[in-house]
Amino acid sequence: MKQVFDRPRTLLDARFHYCPGCHHGTIHRIIAETLDRMELRENTIGIAPVGCAVMLYDYMDIDILEAPHGRAPALATGIKRSLPDRVVFTYQGDGDLASIGMGEIVHAANRGENITVVFVNNTTYGMTGGQMAPTTLLGQKTTTSPFGRDFRTEGYPIRMAELLAGLEGVAYSTRVTVSSPAHIRKAKEAIRKGFEMQLKGMGFSIIEVLSTCPTNWGMKPLDAQKRVLGEMAEYFPLGVFKERKQADFA
């Protein structure tokens, strides 16, 4: 019998601590598979965020550095400048990347830092118990927006993939999701492209992944999947916002 579902070499044989229906595990697996397929496992340094994915090193068999909250792009910069021939990626949540780490991500992107960023947008702060994030949708209730996010007091959800696509240094910016097998295939393709951009020295790439936090959304896993493809994808459209065909210094 042909084995169709095997654990990628890069993925450690450990049980995810993530909640049922959470997408972090799926996204880890996609990154692991991609590193395997591109034979990059031994040449890669990953950066774990502060957020639910802080223990990335428990799941991926690669060198990993743990970042202060939001600072992963600065760490990645320091690693990449020191070891330019290594593949460097950050894995960041929306609180991490779009709130406290807004400065670091924008400047790393603008410098065209030759790194790959996997950005997990679940419209909330998972680890600290479901507070409002910069990506929280209007009307969405969180523990710190108990009456629903109101643009008059909390502003609007930030579309990071579009925002970063506007910067010259960015080679590739896309938004995907992993809410169905077809979407997973597209997400894999996007993450592969992100790493390819880096290998070609094209500059900064970001793959925003719309994902679930059933626990803090107070939803069943299936309903959470539906929310991603429904109101989330409506506000945060899936697609490619920038794709450089040629390095601008080539």
Next chain:
Amino acid sequence: MSAPAAGAAKRVLAKGNEAICHGAIAAGCRFYYGYPITPQNDIPEYMAAHMAEHGGAFLQAESEVATINMILGTSSTGNRVMTSSSGPGISLMQEGLSFMVGSQLPAVIVNISRSGPGLGGIAPSQGDYFQATKVAGHGDAHLICLAPHSVQEMYSLTMLAFDLADKYRNPAMILGDAIIGQMKEPYDPVPYVPAVPDKPWALTGARGRAARHIKSMFLKDGEIEVHNWKLRDKFRKIREEEVRFEPYMLDGAKIGIVAFGTAARVAKTSIQSARKEGIEVGMLRPITLFPFPEEQVRDMASGVQKVLVVEMNTGQMVEDVRRSTPHHERIHFFGKPCAVPTPDEILEQIRLLAGRKG
């Protein structure tokens, strides 16, 4: 001017801030990140001009927060890396410094300190003593802290800072000020071979070896307590083995000054004048502020009648002096916050303690 080779025969005329850069390059530092702030801008300017020719990289970061995290990143790969800043910039680095202590990562941080609090001013100051010696951000974290008092030491203590940081896997700080940074005098590029230990922890990609992780979070039962004790043991070893100080004209002294950096430099002139007047005065100059030369201060304080602590602040190191000796009644303090005391001002204090009228 390009950095002179360590061991070059000729003495080099340089500003203090420039000597730091020369020392760093001689120590094998090839990466520098920083953000502009007075009075240390000549350090990033020098590194911007010279890192590339040494095969390294310079980057002006978007903030000191980003700076310290770039430092953390490069340090995690095992390469020597440095930044410099002042006052508000050093404050912004505190979180990152704490992460580096927790993750056991070496680097050299130069603080050409300015007056505070807040935006304060750009006048030379020693007001960062507590920050530099007591904490590295949050948690039970310390920096190794060296205080140069000459251009020579700006050069050689920078090299030592790199060696100590690597030896103990902990960030080390050079604590200077605007005077010592701008002072121009000749220094001797002493022979030196960087003591770079193996770094079997460095992140380089897991080629042919087990994957490595560098982290400061320890959530499993009891782990963080074990980690804290391990760091405590390391700081204890630093306290036992790395104290450096200079005894200055202490023979037969009845008055013993304790001062560091620029204040100590000025005090030397005052001591020479006082000796000419027949006053038996000397100085114990801490070169390492962390570890503080407690035993040496204790011994000195028990052998003199009076101890005069001179600082360019309202009284910080004086607390460490008090902690080092039971003879509190002997301790006197002379402070000039945000200004350099003149040789005459310190001489005046010495005369007063010696019972002479000025």
